[in-house]
Amino acid sequence: MTIAVVNHIQAHDRESYQKIINLFRNRAGLVDKFQGFKEFKLYASEDELKIMVMTIWEDRESFERWRNSEEFRRGHSRARNENINAESKGVIYEVII
Numbered sequence: 001m002t003i004a005v006v007n008h009i010q011a012h013d014r015e016s017y018q019k020i021i022n023l024f025r026n027r028a029g030l031v032d033k034f035q036g037f038k039e040f041k042l043y044a045s046e047d048e049l050k051i052m053v054m055t056i057w058e059d060r061e062s063f064e065r066w067r068n069s070e071e072f073r074r075g076h077s078r079a080r081n082e083n084i085n086a087e088s089k090g091v092i093y094e095v096i097i
Contacts, residue, residue, distance in 0.1 A: 002038070002095040003060050009051040012085040017049045019082050024053070028078075030071040031055065036062020060092065 011017035024042050031037050039056040057063040066072055 001059060003057050003063060004093045004095055005055045005057065005063055005090060006093060007053040007088050007090045009053065009086055009088040011049040011051070012087075014049065016085045017044075017046065017051070019084050020051055020079075020086060023079055023082065024051075028075045030075040031066060034062075034066050034069070034071060037066065056095070063092070 009020060011020060021044060031040065036058040037055065038058060039054075041054040043052040043054070044050070055063075057066075
């Protein structure tokens with residue numbers, strides 16, 4: 001079953017918001033070639049300082065392999081080095097239509 005993994009990010013200040021946007025603009029793109037990956041979308045509301053990251057996967061198993069992979073760790077390592085004031089919550093949705 002196809003799934004959408006959505007990460008809802010709430011930045012607490014404009015500087016953090018911009019850092020997050022820049023990280024995604026310059027992302028490593030390692031997920032793009034990962035088996036089972038289908039699509040990446042980034043939505044942002046500067047007025048609300050909210051960012052929504054959506055990835056589409058062939059199935060949950062493909063996503064779990066990604067989340068436990070070395071590529072995932074490498075792709076997310078730059079964000080750990082930034083001083084970003086934000087909260088995030090990930091949600092997995094089944095794609096119905």
